Amino acid sequence: MASRTATELVHPDRxxxxxxxxxxxxxxxxxxxxxARLADVEPDGELACTTFALPVSKSTQSGHFKVLRExxxxxxxxxxTRRLNQLRRDALDTxxxxxxxxxxxxxxxxxxxx
Amino acid sequence: MASRTATELVHPDRxxxxxxxxxxxxxxxxxxxxxARLADVEPDGELACTTFALPVSKSTQSGHFKVLRExxxxxxxxxxTRRLNQLRRDALDTxxxxxxxxxxxxxxxxxxxx
Numbered sequence: 001m002a003s004r005t006a007t008e009l010v011h012p013d014r015x016x017x018x019x020x021x022x023x024x025x026x027x028x029x030x031x032x033x034x035x036a037r038l039a040d041v042e043p044d045g046e047l048a049c050t051t052f053a054l055p056v057s058k059s060t061q062s063g064h065f066k067v068l069r070e071x072x073x074x075x076x077x078x079x080x081t082r083r084l085n086q087l088r089r090d091a092l093d094t095x096x097x098x099x100x101x102x103x104x105x106x107x108x109x110x111x112x113x114x
Numbered sequence: 115m116a117s118r119t120a121t122e123l124v125h126p127d128r129x130x131x132x133x134x135x136x137x138x139x140x141x142x143x144x145x146x147x148x149x150a151r152l153a154d155v156e157p158d159g160e161l162a163c164t165t166f167a168l169p170v171s172k173s174t175q176s177g178h179f180k181v182l183r184e185x186x187x188x189x190x191x192x193x194x195t196r197r198l199n200q201l202r203r204d205a206l207d208t209x210x211x212x213x214x215x216x217x218x219x220x221x222x223x224x225x226x227x228x
Binding site: 021 | 133134217
């Protein structure tokens, strides 16, 4: 069965989030913008990848989402043909308190500049 | 005059620190260890590059210090043949409150593992 949902989406457990990986994930303006958009739909909101309208190619965009997921910043799940994204607020706030609160305004600044 | 002190050490003004550059600088275990060592000698302490005994080559070490300086995380100055390093605590706490307080314990964990 070669459907989109066959892709396994790996997420690190919240106890295994690495500070260096999370910082690296947040050290890019496009990824900060993604985080800020997801913060706008908290706590339960999910946004499909296709709704972000980022100023990068589709494959570059996919790479950014992957970096965020593998670092533990976002949760992704497939629903039909859509890939839905959600900020892992609880995990991040527990492990690295205050970090998201620094990152989100930075992402909003990026969005405002586009 | 080809002395060591002829090298110009560029430091970003505190108003121009970029979040993405600071996060990238702090997203490496060796650089986190340097930050933690400098935090141990705050507020006025400076440590010479040669005192860090990092488990990397001398040129790699120099590169790490340069990344930290150019991002605005540390201040460097030359004194004779020594290059002295100091954490830019005030600038970082003003621009990105809480970030250093997250990073320093991470650096101490790195040091404990060496």
